[in-house]
Amino acid sequence: MNVDNVRSQMRKGMLEYCILLLLHKEASYASDIILKLKEAHLIVVEGTLYPLLTRLKNDNLLAYEWVESTQGPPRKYYTLTPDGELFLQGLEEAWSELSNTVNHIKNN
Amino acid sequence: MKKTFTVNLNGTVYHIDEDAYELLDNYLSNLRIHFSKEEGAEEIVHDMEARISELFSERLKEGKQVITIVDVEEIIAQMGKPEDLSDDEPMEKESPVNSSEKERGPKRLFRDADNKVLGGVCSGVAAYMGWDITITRLIFLILGFFVKGFIIVYIVMWFVIPEATTATEKLFMKGIKANVKNIGETVTEGFEKVNDVVRSEQTKSTMQKIGEGIVNVAGFLIKCILVIAAVCAAPILFILLIVFFSLLMATTGVIAATPSILYEIMPHVDWTFLSTSPTGAVILALCGILIIGLPIIGIIHILMSTFGGWRPMSVGTRIAFICIWFFALCGALYLLFILNAPFIWQNVNF
Numbered sequence: 001m002n003v004d005n006v007r008s009q010m011r012k013g014m015l016e017y018c019i020l021l022l023l024h025k026e027a028s029y030a031s032d033i034i035l036k037l038k039e040a041h042l043i044v045v046e047g048t049l050y051p052l053l054t055r056l057k058n059d060n061l062l063a064y065e066w067v068e069s070t071q072g073p074p075r076k077y078y079t080l081t082p083d084g085e086l087f088l089q090g091l092e093e094a095w096s097e098l099s100n101t102v103n104h105i106k107n108n
Numbered sequence: 109m110k111k112t113f114t115v116n117l118n119g120t121v122y123h124i125d126e127d128a129y130e131l132l133d134n135y136l137s138n139l140r141i142h143f144s145k146e147e148g149a150e151e152i153v154h155d156m157e158a159r160i161s162e163l164f165s166e167r168l169k170e171g172k173q174v175i176t177i178v179d180v181e182e183i184i185a186q187m188g189k190p191e192d193l194s195d196d197e198p199m200e201k202e203s204p205v206n207s208s209e210k211e212r213g214p215k216r217l218f219r220d221a222d223n224k225v226l227g228g229v230c231s232g233v234a235a236y237m238g239w240d241i242t243i244t245r246l247i248f249l250i251l252g253f254f255v256k257g258f259i260i261v262y263i264v265m266w267f268v269i270p271e272a273t274t275a276t277e278k279l280f281m282k283g284i285k286a287n288v289k290n291i292g293e294t295v296t297e298g299f300e301k302v303n304d305v306v307r308s309e310q311t312k313s314t315m316q317k318i319g320e321g322i323v324n325v326a327g328f329l330i331k332c333i334l335v336i337a338a339v340c341a342a343p344i345l346f347i348l349l350i351v352f353f354s355l356l357m358a359t360t361g362v363i364a365a366t367p368s369i370l371y372e373i374m375p376h377v378d379w380t381f382l383s384t385s386p387t388g389a390v391i392l393a394l395c396g397i398l399i400i401g402l403p404i405i406g407i408i409h410i411l412m413s414t415f416g417g418w419r420p421m422s423v424g425t426r427i428a429f430i431c432i433w434f435f436a437l438c439g440a441l442y443l444l445f446i447l448n449a450p451f452i453w454q455n456v457n458f
């Protein structure tokens with residue numbers, strides 16, 4: 001057992017939830033998401049995001065549309081699908097349950 | 109001074125140093141291998157390429173013009189190596205794996221082009237048997253001097269044993285299991301090797317130097333002998349060439365004369381159509397030349413690419429040759445039989 005090991009696993013579990021949260025607020029393209037996740041110290045290497053986005057898209061939780069950009073080629077802007085919104089609600093419940101559990105154990 | 113390439117990354121053109129290009133190319137193919145099991149692998153890699161392109165353009169904003177290897181190294185660190193991206197087996201790299209502890213897999217005999225002196229046969233055999241390369245070379249050399257015909261065995265092996273060109277083949281050669289991680293390491297190691305050669309003198313043991321010296325001399329001698337043999341054989345080759353051309357001419361003649369000859373063989377076919385339709389005759393002759401000529405050209409090409417240093421035929425050319433040959437065959441058969449079907453049936457029924 002190793003602290004880093006557990007920490008990285010916890011982060012990985014969180015990652016999907018956080019991506020959905022970010023996209024729930026506003027549609028964004030991959031580099032925006034990376035910037036925000038990096039601000040939150042949630043990812044170390046950027047490459048982790050791309051397979052995740054594609055997987056979520058293939059699971060029909062995300063959709064994207066091409067938006068023209070002033071600074072280069074068009075970008076993929078990801079948004080939540082209705083399925084994604086439902087999924088996010090489920091995750092939110094799970095998360096509050098988890099944090100309640102941890103707080104409960106910590107404080108008693 | 110460095111050579112640069114121009115690359116198109118997600119629709120934007122960048123100038124990139126040669127070594128940086130190779131590193132980036134390796135990285136992207138490693139990513140492709142890494143994600144190959146996943147659904148939408150191409151899309152993932154494409155999105156990552158788009159991101160790399162963005163990072164490049166950020167780096168070029170400060171008046172720089174060329175992407176260097178340092179840029180690519182930093183961007184790879186930022187994007188993450190393929191082994192950092194797998195979420196199924198988290199943080200497995202904590203236990204460093206030595207090359208000797210790599211998973212073993214099936215072994216196959218290949219020629220080792222990375223360590224070759226002449227044809228890479230010795231290095232390939234050494235890798236296959238797990239022997240030391242230098243000692244294998246010495247054994248081969250001694251055998252070559254004392255055993256009659258061993259040089260021919262060597263040359264035959266040179267032609268028969270395939271060369272390990274891809275990373276997978278190189279792993280098979282050493283009997284290391286070809287999984288994503290090992291392939292990645294091989295690709296990266298290959299790159300580092302290129303760099304080492306460019307940047308610093310390779311360090312070699314005295315034994316290796318002596319061995320390689322001997323083998324270099326022997327290799328040179330063998331090459332000389334081969335060249336002399338080729339020169340001696342040149343008149344014979346020339347005669348063979350003339351024979352071949354006369355055969356070709358004769359074949360053409362035969363094809364042109366098919367109506368009379370074939371009439372003897374196949375009396376059921378209405379050959380008069382050849383005299384009534386000159387187009388048919390020309391097409392039939394053309395088909396005949398192609399049917400006989402293409403395989404001959406193919407054989408010559410194979411011989412010349414093995415012995416004469418011609419570039420091997422590309423896959424496209426091969427397929428085109430096969431298709432043309434097939435069409436010619438179909439055309440000839442069509443002309444001979446289908447067009448004459450009523451006539452043939454008439455005759456057969458009689």
